[in-house]
Amino acid sequence: MVPTVEWKDGAVRLLDQSRLPMHVEFIDCRDYRAVAQAIRDLKVRGAPAIGVTAAMGVALGAQAVTSTQYRDFATQVGEICDHVATSRPTAVNLFWAIGRMKQKLVALSAKSVAEIKAELITESQTILEEDIALCKAMGQHGAALIQSGQTVLTHCNAGALATAGYGTALGVIRAAWEQGKRIQVIADETRPVLQGARLTAWELMQDRIPVTLITDNMAGALMRQGKIHLCVVGADRIAANGDVANKIGTYSVAVLARAHNIPFYVAAPYSTIDLKTQSGADIPIEERNPLEVTAIHGSHPVAPPGVAVFNPAFDVTPAELITGIITERGVFKPGELAAHFRS
Numbered sequence: 001m002v003p004t005v006e007w008k009d010g011a012v013r014l015l016d017q018s019r020l021p022m023h024v025e026f027i028d029c030r031d032y033r034a035v036a037q038a039i040r041d042l043k044v045r046g047a048p049a050i051g052v053t054a055a056m057g058v059a060l061g062a063q064a065v066t067s068t069q070y071r072d073f074a075t076q077v078g079e080i081c082d083h084v085a086t087s088r089p090t091a092v093n094l095f096w097a098i099g100r101m102k103q104k105l106v107a108l109s110a111k112s113v114a115e116i117k118a119e120l121i122t123e124s125q126t127i128l129e130e131d132i133a134l135c136k137a138m139g140q141h142g143a144a145l146i147q148s149g150q151t152v153l154t155h156c157n158a159g160a161l162a163t164a165g166y167g168t169a170l171g172v173i174r175a176a177w178e179q180g181k182r183i184q185v186i187a188d189e190t191r192p193v194l195q196g197a198r199l200t201a202w203e204l205m206q207d208r209i210p211v212t213l214i215t216d217n218m219a220g221a222l223m224r225q226g227k228i229h230l231c232v233v234g235a236d237r238i239a240a241n242g243d244v245a246n247k248i249g250t251y252s253v254a255v256l257a258r259a260h261n262i263p264f265y266v267a268a269p270y271s272t273i274d275l276k277t278q279s280g281a282d283i284p285i286e287e288r289n290p291l292e293v294t295a296i297h298g299s300h301p302v303a304p305p306g307v308a309v310f311n312p313a314f315d316v317t318p319a320e321l322i323t324g325i326i327t328e329r330g331v332f333k334p335g336e337l338a339a340h341f342r343s
């Protein structure tokens, strides 16, 4: 797979996911505002990838600060952090990564500004490398839940494209495949922005993992016919009680899975677990441009001009519908998470 995000020649290089699968193109962000805009415009998306990109955006912004006095420098980097934090509201990895960069800034206060600038780049790279390692660990724990011959349904894209590499939900699928299990994947197309059709289908085909694309409203019929054995999805934020915010439509999949007695798993790293948020009701849900619903790719209208639109980008799946949460530390019941991740 091509890298989703990388530090390249003093710029943050992003695979432009808004152009996939028709065009494999990269954009080089040379200032932090461009990084924040790329996150806002879904050029990079998926909770862990947003976090890694945000950390790199902060490091990039810090390089352009001219002050050599720590106090001035830190104030300006703080403003950069605040700006990047406005890019999207739901994925907690964004705030987690920015918080980690801020902590680094404080920890380095005795060093010269030139040294701090270099170390902020290193910290963002560490976050990236850790993210890949977390995904691979999750993959090992999750793969044990999948048996050869099974068909797994996934929603949205929680793959290498949504992380620094390997993926969360698709990391589980990828690990099972790498272990030689003969599995099939059903990818929900995931309206309105079609991350399943455009990204998951493309990503799995790149790795030659068998994938079949369906529209979102077909999942129930397939479950009733016994054609789906397990569901695994990613997460944008997991509250302390185990409620999970993920791409709109995830809740519907969980309800259908429960109705058909099919296990429903969520795969996510510790950076997605937000113990400060008590329940799903407290998770901010992003509302996006109505054009995402009224037109395909913003340019092919599918609804009458002026129609009222509601476009929440995420929904909350209550803990009681979730069979287990696959993390880098193992698989837990939603209610067990807080005890295992309170640091």
Ligand SMILES: CSC[C@@H](O)[C@@H](O)C(=O)COP(=O)(O)O
Residues within 6 Å of the ligand: 045, 046, 047, 048, 091, 155, 156, 157, 158, 159, 162, 163, 167, 168, 169, 195, 233, 234, 235, 236, 246, 247, 248, 313
């Ligand atoms: C490993 S990514 C998990 C989630 O971030 C993913 O399922 C999702 O909801 C992405 O939404 P997006 O709006 O594309 O950023």
